[in-house]
Amino acid sequence: MHRPASDEFATQAMQYIPRLRRYARALTGDPSAADDLVQDALERALVKQSLWREGTDLRAWLFTVMHNVFVNQVRSAAVSRTVQLDDSIAEQPQPQSTDRLEIRDLDAALQALPEEQRTVVLLVGLEQMTYDEAARVLEVPIGTVMSRLSRGRERLRRLMQGLPETVPLKVVK
Amino acid sequence: MSTQPVTEAELQAYVDGQLPSARAVEVAQHLAQHEEDAQRVAAYRRQSEALRTAFDPLLAEAVPARLRPGRPRFWWLPVQRYAVAAALMAVSGISGWHMHAYVAGERTQTVYLARVAAVAHAVYSPEVRHPVEVGADQEEHLVRWLSKRLGTGLKIPHLAAQGYTLVGGRLLPGERGPAAQFMYQDMKGQRLTLYVRVSKEAREQTAFRFAQENKVGVFYWLDGRLGYALSGETDRAELLRVADAVYRQLNP
Numbered sequence: 001m002h003r004p005a006s007d008e009f010a011t012q013a014m015q016y017i018p019r020l021r022r023y024a025r026a027l028t029g030d031p032s033a034a035d036d037l038v039q040d041a042l043e044r045a046l047v048k049q050s051l052w053r054e055g056t057d058l059r060a061w062l063f064t065v066m067h068n069v070f071v072n073q074v075r076s077a078a079v080s081r082t083v084q085l086d087d088s089i090a091e092q093p094q095p096q097s098t099d100r101l102e103i104r105d106l107d108a109a110l111q112a113l114p115e116e117q118r119t120v121v122l123l124v125g126l127e128q129m130t131y132d133e134a135a136r137v138l139e140v141p142i143g144t145v146m147s148r149l150s151r152g153r154e155r156l157r158r159l160m161q162g163l164p165e166t167v168p169l170k171v172v173k
Numbered sequence: 174m175s176t177q178p179v180t181e182a183e184l185q186a187y188v189d190g191q192l193p194s195a196r197a198v199e200v201a202q203h204l205a206q207h208e209e210d211a212q213r214v215a216a217y218r219r220q221s222e223a224l225r226t227a228f229d230p231l232l233a234e235a236v237p238a239r240l241r242p243g244r245p246r247f248w249w250l251p252v253q254r255y256a257v258a259a260a261l262m263a264v265s266g267i268s269g270w271h272m273h274a275y276v277a278g279e280r281t282q283t284v285y286l287a288r289v290a291a292v293a294h295a296v297y298s299p300e301v302r303h304p305v306e307v308g309a310d311q312e313e314h315l316v317r318w319l320s321k322r323l324g325t326g327l328k329i330p331h332l333a334a335q336g337y338t339l340v341g342g343r344l345l346p347g348e349r350g351p352a353a354q355f356m357y358q359d360m361k362g363q364r365l366t367l368y369v370r371v372s373k374e375a376r377e378q379t380a381f382r383f384a385q386e387n388k389v390g391v392f393y394w395l396d397g398r399l400g401y402a403l404s405g406e407t408d409r410a411e412l413l414r415v416a417d418a419v420y421r422q423l424n425p
Binding site: 014017018019021022025026035038039042106107121122124125126128130131146149150153154156157160161 | 181182184185186188189191213216217220221223224225227228229231232233234236237239240241
């Protein structure tokens with residue numbers, strides 16, 4: 001049965017909002033899309049709060065909820081946000097300062113990554129989750145996390161350094 | 174003595190400091206002899222640093238009001254917002270919904286009630302040829318049918334004294350099962366709809382609450398297991414007058 005949002009749950013969830021925002025911002029590449037995503041995730045978390053078991057990691061649970069919301073949005077979006085990297089980097093307007101330039105380059109490069117690689121790179125590199133945590137958030141085996149991480153990082157490196165994009169397949173053991 | 178070959182996964186784990194320290198020493202030795210791997214590891218570490226440099230400032234930013242608990246948008250209607258919003262827009266280009274009666278922390282479910290009722294009103298009240306499934310000429314059948322589907326004895330208020338005659342009713346999908354909509358209209362063809370849905374558990378009675386979207390106003394309330402919402406594109410005083418009559422007929 002539906003039950004009213006518990007203050008206790010919301011209070012606990014609240015402390016992770018800045019981290020959810022940081023991740024969402026990097027994930028979507030857009031401040032307002034990021035806050036929309038966080039808001040949708042929080043609303044969903046409130047609905048599903050009975051599924052969270054007290055004493056378990058609420059941060060990981062909230063990230064899982066947000067990830068699922070994100071994936072659903074990406075899949076249902078008529079316009080895919082994926083791979084248009086050369087264009088998106090080339091068409092960036094001239095930045096006002098070097099700081100902005102760096103962030104834009106990073107943003108553009110991140111957006112150029114396939115969504116499944118971007119999420120892993122961000123959960124590990126930005127959110128600093130262990131591989132195990134990332135695997136639980138994404139609900140994939142840890143080996144999948146490792147191979148996505150490896151491919152994502154290499155691709156990001158090549159994008160940032162202007163190297164050819166083709167990445168030789170690596171065997172991950 | 175030879176060590177195990179370094180795997181790609183171990184290189185990643187080395188970047189992230191997730192290797193056991195004994196193995197990390199061996200990987201460091203490997204990197205000392207493999208320039209290309211060493212460059213990659215260094216680049217990946219710079220990536221993570223760059224990510225944090227770029228996005229960490231968000232951690233210090235004030236959280237926007239709409240994401241804070243206790244604010245309407247955060248608490249509001251955590252159920253199928255998109256479906257409802259899409260329906261609203263599809264129907265009449267309604268956007269920018271505001272719940273004026275909203276109080277932070279209020280039960281979201283009653284807000285949801287008002288909302289679906291308003292959507293249902295917007296969908297069916299302009300209908301010329303098929304406003305209802307069962308017309309007022311078969312009122313007895315209508316009430317039996319909808320009572321059966323909702324699993325509770327429904328009563329259809331009569332609002333002739335308020336200037337409204339029954340057009341009929343229809344079955345609707347509610348958030349947890351079937352819901353009913355009764356439609357009324359006055360001499361000028363102005364329509365009101367009464368949306369009724371049933372909960373599994375009894376809830377306390379609530380006062381009338383009012384919600385308004387563009388032209389559609391809704392008075393809604395809970396009464397035991399039943400939730401009611403009266404919607405119309407009429408002024409608030411008129412809607413309240415009718416809502417009051419509905420309430421008094423249902424609770425003689």
